Amino acid sequence: MTGIAQPRKEQAAPGRTPMLAATGLRRYFPVPRGLGKRGPAAQVHAVEDVSFDVAAGEILAVVGESGCGKSTVARMLAGLSEPTGGTVALDGRDLPARRGAADQRLVQLVTQNPRAAFNRRRGIRHALHQPLRVHGLAAGKDEREKAALDAIRRVGLSEEHLDRMPRDLSGGELARLVLARALLVGPRVLVLDEPTASLDASVKATVVNLLLRLRDELGLAIVLITHEIDIARRLADRAAVMYLGRIAEIGPAAEVLHEPAHPYARMLLASVPEPDLTRTGPARAADTGAIGEVPSAIEPPPGCAFHPRCPLATAECAVDVPEPRLLGGVTVSCHHAADNAVVEG
Numbered sequence: 001m002t003g004i005a006q007p008r009k010e011q012a013a014p015g016r017t018p019m020l021a022a023t024g025l026r027r028y029f030p031v032p033r034g035l036g037k038r039g040p041a042a043q044v045h046a047v048e049d050v051s052f053d054v055a056a057g058e059i060l061a062v063v064g065e066s067g068c069g070k071s072t073v074a075r076m077l078a079g080l081s082e083p084t085g086g087t088v089a090l091d092g093r094d095l096p097a098r099r100g101a102a103d104q105r106l107v108q109l110v111t112q113n114p115r116a117a118f119n120r121r122r123g124i125r126h127a128l129h130q131p132l133r134v135h136g137l138a139a140g141k142d143e144r145e146k147a148a149l150d151a152i153r154r155v156g157l158s159e160e161h162l163d164r165m166p167r168d169l170s171g172g173e174l175a176r177l178v179l180a181r182a183l184l185v186g187p188r189v190l191v192l193d194e195p196t197a198s199l200d201a202s203v204k205a206t207v208v209n210l211l212l213r214l215r216d217e218l219g220l221a222i223v224l225i226t227h228e229i230d231i232a233r234r235l236a237d238r239a240a241v242m243y244l245g246r247i248a249e250i251g252p253a254a255e256v257l258h259e260p261a262h263p264y265a266r267m268l269l270a271s272v273p274e275p276d277l278t279r280t281g282p283a284r285a286a287d288t289g290a291i292g293e294v295p296s297a298i299e300p301p302p303g304c305a306f307h308p309r310c311p312l313a314t315a316e317c318a319v320d321v322p323e324p325r326l327l328g329g330v331t332v333s334c335h336h337a338a339d340n341a342v343v344e345g
């Protein structure tokens, strides 16, 4: 099949009830036409037919290189960017493309730089009271103060942090506060866009532990967008690998992030050493045979977007978009992933 595949819901495993489900998500951005140029304007195909779901109490990591569409997916999940096509459903209900405040608070996006997330001139108390005011969630100052205190304690901070200014706090404290602020409004889903990218290694570890605790204590569904494979390995229950706007492979993190089937996922993960050397991980980057650079998202290659770089590519790959198919426990969009598994033994 060529062109845009029909949106399909991801197969829900028995016993999993999706809290958030993306179905056939697409996002194109117009590219400004050069002076005097005629014809249809070009478009960046930032996200193309992306489907996945995440259950309550589960962390889904979305990994991939810069520019593969991770942040655009995050913004669509949180209702901050209108999809060109496809839907986002919360607990079985399709959310409108333009969300009202009530739906907006249920899916909270936390972005990368915690220092930039706070107004430099206002204290932390103001930053935590403000979302409660905006959403009309606490009647009066005392209730707001109580809710703010509950939230900062939940992320392992204390009352004295309410009196501080953002400049007086460390990156790790701000990373916790940004989570506290998101939790205040009672979300069902957290979408975390590179939550640890700007943090030191020791602080990363504390944020990783905090996220695992929040997942378990609050039963949150968490979508973790990251290019840090080691962080995804420590946190994720399930994982998706994106390439040029599409999902190449999705399934249990133990398989996708350690022994992937898609040739692109193998290449991506080969550059990140396995912490446990007794595991049989994917081949080293040099052995995977991937060729050249990531092509432009303005004119993505026809057929399988990875085919110009893929060591397994055949004529079929240059024409037909591979349908996602189940291979063992994972869903892989590749015409030849099964052959790959056989070759690798």
Ligand SMILES: Nc1ncnc2c1ncn2[C@@H]1O[C@H](COP(=O)(O)OP(=O)(O)OP(=O)(O)O)[C@@H](O)[C@H]1O
Pocket: 029, 030, 044, 045, 046, 064, 065, 066, 067, 068, 069, 070, 071, 072, 073, 227, 297
């Ligand atoms: N507002 C926009 N206008 C035009 N193109 C955009 C816009 N936002 C994103 N893009 C393009 O869409 C593609 C996907 O970008 P996106 O930021 O979602 O990728 P990413 O995987 O999150 O990368 P990074 O990790 O670098 O943020 C890229 O080609 C990017 O240049």
